[in-house]
Amino acid sequence: MKPNARPNCPDFSSGPCAKRPGWSPEALKDAATGRSHRSKLGKKKLAEVIDRTRALLGIPADYRIGIVPASDTGAVEMALWSMLGARGVDVLTWESFGEGWANDVIKQLKLADARTLNAPYGQLPDLQLVDWGRDVVFTWNGTTSGVRVPHADWIRDDREGLAICDATSAVFAMDLPWTKLDVVTWSWQKVMGGEGAHGMLVLSPRAVARLTSYTPAWPLPKIFRMTSGGKLSEGIFKGETINTPSMLAVEDAIDGLAWGEQAGGLQGLIARSNANLAVIEKFVAERPWIDFLAASPSIRSNTSVCLNIVAPWFTQLDAKQQAAAAKKMADLLEAEKAGYDLGSYRDAPPGLRIWCGATVEAADVAALMPWLDWAYAEIEREFTAQAA
The missing domain is CATH 3.40.640.10 (Type I PLP-dependent aspartate aminotransferase-like (Major domain))
Known part of the structure; x- marks a missing residue:
């Protein structure tokens, strides 16, 4: 089932990144x-x-x-x-x-x-x-x-x-x-x-x-x-x-x-990024099909959060099929306006990349998570059927 709620701001690109909460072009009215x-x-x-x-x-x-x-x-x-x-x-x-x-x-x-x-x-x-x-x-x-x-x-x-x-x-x-x-x-x-x-x-x-x-x-x-x-x-x-x-x-x-x-200075900005990462850490810990690309928590980014699909059916695909499956997942999320620009970088292993910098709201990250489950279920169904 598709989730009922979507992030208020589905901008999870790793650059250019989400504008700060509440931003509008009005913020530029005093520009020179x-x-x-x-x-x-x-x-x-x-x-x-x-x-x-x-x-x-x-x-x-x-x-x-x-x-x-x-x-x-x-x-x-x-x-x-x-x-x-x-x-x-x-x-x-x-x-x-x-x-x-x-x-x-x-x-x-x-x-x-x-x-x-x-x-x-x-x-x-x-x-x-x-x-x-x-x-x-x-x-x-x-x-x-x-x-x-x-x-x-x-x-x-x-x-x-x-x-x-x-x-x-x-x-x-x-x-x-x-x-x-x-x-x-x-x-x-x-x-x-x-x-x-x-x-x-x-x-x-x-x-x-x-x-x-x-x-x-x-x-x-x-x-x-x-x-x-x-x-x-x-x-x-x-x-x-x-x-x-x-x-x-x-x-x-x-x-x-x-x-x-106003957001608490540097420590406030760091805390916002850490809170966003914490949402994804909880999600990943509760699911066997997904994991962090970073090998250990000590080197895990709190901004450009990169995720791997680790389900056995996915790891048995060849590199081209893995890339196609991961891209399909990102495309589904964008089509549903649940999250934009979530595909991994072109040179990186196939997976997802979620920007969690300070301008992103933890509530939006939390709203994105059920959509990852939904999109994963869609590609699992499609690609396992092809393999059969």
Whole structure:
């Protein structure tokens, strides 16, 4: 039987993510539309995003915060192309985005002294093998695998290399240890439900020292350049963006940060994400057909929650049939307006991915759960009949 109730907001995409509760276009009425981002008003708005971000996340006063082009990808690329090559580099990969950064380091930058520490989807590499005499590139939370690092104890305080962290689906939902990190990136479109195309880049004093003392062997595009004449371009970290930002998106980012402050600050946002995960944990614990992709609870994401279908009939299908069954399940949920964009990432094992970041309501996650049972029963009936 189909459930009687649906989520009030069926938006469970892992990016762009659900808007904050109660959002409407009215929230953008004070946007500096039609104004230059270089105007006094434009720069004030951009600086407000930086200042509120610092306060909400507790970022140290001596860390720089910049708004950069091209979302989290642009922010990571700026760091990789501007800073790597000064020493060896370790790249940690356990899902598609980490693999993408490894590809850039090895095949694009062609760094000879680079190695990757790999783990399959659902697991982490051995973090004790990381060499902190080298630069280290890693994701804090694997958006496409639902696997996060469990803590920061493995990051040495006396490291010689830089800790370069893609934290796009972790920031605002997990408590990041800023003094353990030298470069941190994310985008507005994740936990705070902002709009795409803009990235955030945080630099520690050690990262700034690298930028001002090291010149890469390769040319840098204009949008990657953070120094001029051997000095840091400080304006980037005061709201003077390298390229023209959308002032509507800037206003939306301000609105999201203001909501985060009212929702209990960082700890309140973390609690909301944890509450959403708890709903799914209870559901999974009570059903034999579904499980988390993450191998253990200690590395389980509370934002990009990835689930596997583990019923015997499903695991006996070949890879193509599994992908078709999982897609059919996600399509059924979308057709019923019970949950949108729930399919696993294209490179991940077939299954479901449910965004549980802070802008999602636990009541909506709870309303989605009976629909998972219904959609699973539909695909089980269809695919077991085909097998027969």
